[in-house]
Amino acid sequence: MEIFNWMPLIVVVLALLFYMFRILREYERGVIFMLGRFYKVKGPGLIIVIPFLQQMVKVDLRTRVLDVPTQDVISRDNVSVKVSAVIYFRVVDAQKAIINVEDFFEATSQLSQTTLRAILGQHELDEMLAERKRLNDGIQTILDEQSAAWGIKVTNVEIKHVDLDESMIRAIAKQAEAERTRRAKVIHATGELEASEKLLTAAQTLTQQSESMQLRYLQTLTEIASDRSNTIVFPLPMDVLKKLQS
The missing domain is CATH 3.30.479.30 (Band 7 domain)
Known part of the structure; x- marks a missing residue:
C-alpha cells in the first residue's frame, strides 16, 4: 500500500525527468529562455531544460x-x-x-x-x-x-x-517573324553589295589590261560555241582583229 501512496510522486518525477532531458538531431537547435528572457542556443545532442524555469523553442536548420x-x-x-x-x-x-x-x-x-x-x-x-x-x-x-x-x-x-x-503571344510571334524577315533582307543586301564590289574589281582589272579583256572574249566565245541549237552573232572588237592580223 505504501508503494501506491508514492506512485503520484514517482509519476511526477518521471515526467519532470522526461521534460528535462531533450535530444536534438544534428539539424535542430533549441533556443532556451530562462524565465522569459533569452538564455542560450543549445544542441545538437542531449540537452537539459530545467522545468518551470526554462522553456525551449526548437528550430530546424535544414534548407x-x-x-x-x-x-x-x-x-x-x-x-x-x-x-x-x-x-x-x-x-x-x-x-x-x-x-x-x-x-x-x-x-x-x-x-x-x-x-x-x-x-x-x-x-x-x-x-x-x-x-x-x-x-x-x-x-x-x-x-x-x-x-x-x-x-x-x-x-x-x-x-x-x-x-x-x-x-x-501573337504580338511576340509577329515581332519574331518581322525580325527574321529583316535579317534575311540584310543578309541578301550584304551579299549583293559584296558581289557588286567583286564585279567592280574584276571590271577594273580587265579594263587596265587589254590582254585580259581579249582572253575574256575568247572564253565567252568558247562557252557560246558549246550550244549548237542556236545561231549567235557575237561582236568581235577591232583590237582583237588587229592582234590577230599582226
Whole structure:
C-alpha cells in the first residue's frame, strides 16, 4: 500500500525527468529562455531544460523550399504578365529567427512576393524571358540582405514561369517573324553589295589590261560555241582583229 501512496510522486518525477532531458538531431537547435528572457542556443545532442524555469523553442536548420504564388507583374514596357518562382532558404541564426520575427517562414514568403514584383517591374518583357539568370541573382541578393536580420540565408531563387495572355503571344510571334524577315533582307543586301564590289574589281582589272579583256572574249566565245541549237552573232572588237592580223 505504501508503494501506491508514492506512485503520484514517482509519476511526477518521471515526467519532470522526461521534460528535462531533450535530444536534438544534428539539424535542430533549441533556443532556451530562462524565465522569459533569452538564455542560450543549445544542441545538437542531449540537452537539459530545467522545468518551470526554462522553456525551449526548437528550430530546424535544414534548407526549406518556398513556393512563391503567382504574382501579377507589370513590366517596364507596360506588359502585364503572371510570374511564379521558388525560393530556397535556411535558418543560420536560430536566436534571430525566433526573437526578431514572429513567423520567419511567413515573413520570408511575404518578402519574396513583394520583392519579386518590385524587381521584375523594373525590367522589360524581353529581359524577363531572356535573362532569367541575372534576374534570379538580383532577387536572391536583395532577399538575402533584407532577411539577414531574421537569421535567414536565401541560397537560391528560380523564376519558374512567365505567363502571357494570348494577344501578347501573337504580338511576340509577329515581332519574331518581322525580325527574321529583316535579317534575311540584310543578309541578301550584304551579299549583293559584296558581289557588286567583286564585279567592280574584276571590271577594273580587265579594263587596265587589254590582254585580259581579249582572253575574256575568247572564253565567252568558247562557252557560246558549246550550244549548237542556236545561231549567235557575237561582236568581235577591232583590237582583237588587229592582234590577230599582226
